[in-house]
Amino acid sequence: MTGNLVAFAAFVLVLGAVTVWFRQAMAVRLPANRGGFVAVWLGGALMGIAGLVQGTGTFAGLAAALAIAVGCFLSFTVAISRQEVGENAIAVGARLPEVSAPDENGAEFALASASGTPVLLKFFRGHW
Numbered sequence: 001m002t003g004n005l006v007a008f009a010a011f012v013l014v015l016g017a018v019t020v021w022f023r024q025a026m027a028v029r030l031p032a033n034r035g036g037f038v039a040v041w042l043g044g045a046l047m048g049i050a051g052l053v054q055g056t057g058t059f060a061g062l063a064a065a066l067a068i069a070v071g072c073f074l075s076f077t078v079a080i081s082r083q084e085v086g087e088n089a090i091a092v093g094a095r096l097p098e099v100s101a102p103d104e105n106g107a108e109f110a111l112a113s114a115s116g117t118p119v120l121l122k123f124f125r126g127h128w
Contacts, residue, residue, distance in 0.1 A: 003055040006048075006050050007048060007060040009051075010046075011064065014040070014044035014071045015067075017040040018074065020037075034078050045068045099121075
């Protein structure tokens with residue numbers, strides 16, 4: 001019985017941290033120090049292991065396995081994906097260099113075509 005509770009608690013802990021992580025990633029507000037997320041994910045994975053050791057039912061065992069897999073996977077990917085700001089990074093509010101790239105329909109988009117209009121360019125690099 002205790003193993004089931006620990007396994008489900010591990011799953012809820014990891015799922016909650018993943019939800020917060022992806023909401024912050026979508027809003028481009030991930031913290032520079034991601035140690036808190038890694039600590040929660042690894043803690044959830046350890047709790048999942050503890051739940052399995054104590055004994056679980058089928059559903060609790062699945063919840064523990066998911067907590068272990070997701071917690072370890074995301075901790076590992078964050079650990080290996082150092083992102084640093086380059087020396088020649090463009091500052092917020094600075095004039096952009098000429099940029100052209102395909103748009104969502106495959107047509108070529110040149111930034112110069114939007115001259116005089118407010119434009120939001122959002123670049124996203126995943127962590128894996």
